[in-house]
Amino acid sequence: MATRVDPTIEVKVFVDRERSRVIFAESGKEFVDVLLGFLTLPLGTVVRLLGKQSQVGCLDEIYKSVEELSTDFFRTEACKGMLLRPISAAAKQCCDLKVRVDGAKRDGERPESSAAAAAGSDAGVFVKGDVKFIVTDGFLVAPASTSLMLTLFDKFDVQDPSSLEQRTLDLSSDKMISLLKRSLTSKNALTAHYFDTAMASDDSAIDILTKNMYPEQGNDADPNLNDVKIKVLQTKNNSSVLYAEVGANFVDLLFSLLCIPLGSIMKTYGKCASKGCVDNLYGSIDGSAQECMRSECRISLLSPKLAPFLGCSTSKLLQVEEQDPGKKANCVY
Numbered sequence: 658m659a660t661r662v663d664p665t666i667e668v669k670v671f672v673d674r675e676r677s678r679v680i681f682a683e684s685g686k687e688f689v690d691v692l693l694g695f696l697t698l699p700l701g702t703v704v705r706l707l708g709k710q711s712q713v714g715c716l717d718e719i720y721k722s723v724e725e726l727s728t729d730f731f732r733t734e735a736c737k738g739m740l741l742r743p744i745s746a747a748a749k750q751c752c753d754l755k756v757r758v759d760g761a762k763r764d765g766e767r768p769e770s771s772a773a774a775a776a777g778s779d780a781g782v783f784v785k786g787d788v789k790f791i792v793t794d795g796f797l798v799a800p801a802s803t804s805l806m807l808t809l810f811d812k813f814d815v816q817d818p819s820s821l822e823q824r825t826l827d828l829s830s831d832k833m834i835s836l837l838k839r840s841l842t843s844k845n846a847l848t849a850h851y852f853d854t855a856m857a858s859d860d861s862a863i864d865i866l867t868k869n870m871y872p873e874q875g876n877d878a879d880p881n882l883n884d885v886k887i888k889v890l891q892t893k894n895n896s897s898v899l900y901a902e903v904g905a906n907f908v909d910l911l912f913s914l915l916c917i918p919l920g921s922i923m924k925t926y927g928k929c930a931s932k933g934c935v936d937n938l939y940g941s942i943d944g945s946a947q948e949c950m951r952s953e954c955r956i957s958l959l960s961p962k963l964a965p966f967l968g969c970s971t972s973k974l975l976q977v978e979e980q981d982p983g984k985k986a987n988c989v990y
Contacts, residue, residue, distance in 0.1 A: 665827040666691065666756050670851060672822040673815065679847040680821060681809050682792045686781035687755040688828070689790045689798055689946075692938055693783045694754055695837050696923065697747035697961050701740055701915030702759055707838050712856070719911055743916045744964040746980040747957060753782050758833050783954045784946070794847045795934040796840055799945035826851075841933040885910060918961035921977045 668684045682688070704711045704720040711717055723740045731737045745751060751759070780786040789801040791809075799805055810818055828836070832850075839846035842856055888902040923939040942950060942958050950958075965982040 663829055664755050665829045666833075668826045668828055670824050670826060670847065672824060672851065673813065673820075674822050675820075676813075677848070677852055678813065678845070679794050679851050680813055680815065681794065681806075682847055683801060684790050684792060686784050686786050686788065686790070689784050689792065690782040691754055691756055691758070691833055692792070692796065692798065692836070692840075693942070693958055694747070694751050694758070695840065695935065696918065696920030696939060696958055697745050697751060698759065698837075698919050699743035699745055699916050699964075700919060700922070701743045702745065703837065703841075703919060704915070705742070706758060706834050711838065712842050716914065720915060723912055723915070739967065740912055740915045743967065745918065746962040746964045747918075748964070750782050750954070750957075756828065756830050756833055758830055758837060760830075781951065783951060783958060784949050785951060788949045790946070790949070792847070793937075794845045796846050796938040796941075797945055798938065798941040800949050839933070840935040840938065844932075844934050846934050916963060916967045917975065917977060918963070920958060920961040921975055924960060925975050 666684070666687045668682050668688050670682045671680045672678070673680055698706075700713070700716055701720060703713070704716050709717045709720055720741070723737060726737070728734045728737050745759070751757060784790075790798055791801045791805055792798050793809065806818075809815075815821065826832075836846060836850055838856075839849045843849040843854075848854070885907050886904075887907055890899045890901070891897060892899065919935065920939060923936055927936055939959075942955060947955075960978070962978045962980040965980050967979065
């Protein structure tokens with residue numbers, strides 16, 4: 658029996674070896690599609706893919722709490738499973754990616770068929786298919802052009818472009834997952850991945866957060882959203898909180914974060930949502946890559962929806978819409 662070869666995506670990187678830096682990457686639609694697909698992933702999926710070492714605030718600990726709690730504390734066993742392996746509303750589109758990071762496949766699909774299907778299509782999943790792209794070290798995406806290359810050479814003080822080392826990378830699912838983590842933890846994701854630099858410790862600080870973390874509510878916001886009250890025990894000098902006594906509504910709020918798509922967090926909190934560069938990726942959709950986006954996919958990336966029946970208190974707070982159950986994707990995990 659022939660050994661199955663996992664699909665890969667070819668990407669050319671331009672490397673300033675002297676300064677240990679990737680200036681930019683040049684790619685086709687397949688690479689950009691996978692990067693944009695990151696925005697559709699529920700936060701619980703991100704944590705799971707990164708081995709509960711996502712370094713995104715305390716999401717790893719929330720995920721571990723769900724794992725360790727007995728099913729007796731959940732309404733049903735399915736509720737616990739839904740939090741540990743949340744389904745993406747964009748699963749149907751992501752099943753068409755050449756390289757899938759979450760392991761999803763269509764019902765009845767053979768593992769080797771996805772790459773063949775992707776290769777046989779001229780159109781991209783999220784972007785137009787007849788475009789070459791430049792992806793910067795900080796994950797800004799734009800159509801390739803000589804003027805953009807010259808701008809980047811000037812920005813990084815590249816006096817002689819011929820001195821740059823050009824390397825072709827074959828990116829598998831594991832490599833894409835590595836890039837996902839770098840996008841959340843580094844402002845220079847391509848450099849961090851290429852040179853395999855050490856991950857910075859989670860040094861999130863409250864002073865980088867927006868003054869008002871409660872998003873502005875639109876006219877159609879749920880009027881039944883109530884304040885959540887908790888009781889905290891803190892030290893006498895008020896320098897730290899020891900623990901909090903909370904009700905089920907607060908726990909629901911925390912746990913349901915695992916179902917929220919990464920793109921929805923970027924929409925609400927922007928640069929404050931990550932110490933990495935995934936905000937640049939999100940900003941490219943309506944910015945430098947706007948003309949290359951498939952019109953029917955643009956809104957689904959800017960405002961990712963929850964999968965059917967995953968509506969929760971957090972989604973109402975962040976005004977994340979739930980997908981119509983009639984459009985449920987026929988993908989399995």
